[in-house]
Amino acid sequence: MDQVKIREYDKNKNPFRLFGAHVAAVGEGIKHAIKPKTITLRYPDVSMTLPTNYRGMIRLYKDVCIGCSLCAMICPADAMKMTTWEGKKLPQINYGRCVFCGFCVDVCPVDALRETRVHDAAFQSRRELVFNPDKFNQDFDQTLPVKGTVRKVRAVIDENKGIRYVPDE
Ligand code: SF4
Ligand code: SF4
Known part of the structure; x- marks a missing residue:
């Protein structure tokens, strides 16, 4: 293992750093639970x-x-x-x-x-x-197509969300 990798390894073993990473992960989970950024569709109602x-x-x-x-x-x-x-x-x-x-x-x-x-x-x-x-x-x-009412959407790139779906008329 070269010196850079050893330093990186020691840094990751730091308990405060690990605790901080866990808190950040939990925070990210809470953020998504409150305001989900879903990129999946409710198929087959929406396709x-x-x-x-x-x-x-x-x-x-x-x-x-x-x-x-x-x-x-x-x-x-x-x-x-x-x-x-x-x-x-x-x-x-x-x-x-x-x-x-x-x-x-x-x-x-x-x-x-x-x-x-x-x-x-x-x-x-x-x-x-x-x-x-x-x-x-x-x-x-x-x-073969599935019969029923399917809401059609198309994907657009969004600066914040990455991807967003808009109705396809
Ligand atoms: S579908 Fe086309 S490639 Fe396949 S057997 Fe018939 S002619 Fe040949
Ligand atoms: S699309 Fe590809 S995998 Fe499917 S039958 Fe034709 S050659 Fe085979």
């Missing part, structure tokens, strides 16, 4: 408007797919697998494994995979996360 290029669930256009398997080969998470469906080779996806990297969309030579703007679909079991080619072929934007 953030995401940028238009934010990657959502992927949709297959099975009539366009040529069954080349490139999407399954490139998938780093082993989420995409080829299957034989109605006599044709088509991909199916396991959303329990997908990391939304978008490699499969980029590699598809015929644009048979596209990213949708669905980011918050909910499922009741892991089995439901496996989309066979028919389920993978659906119009997610119409079928």
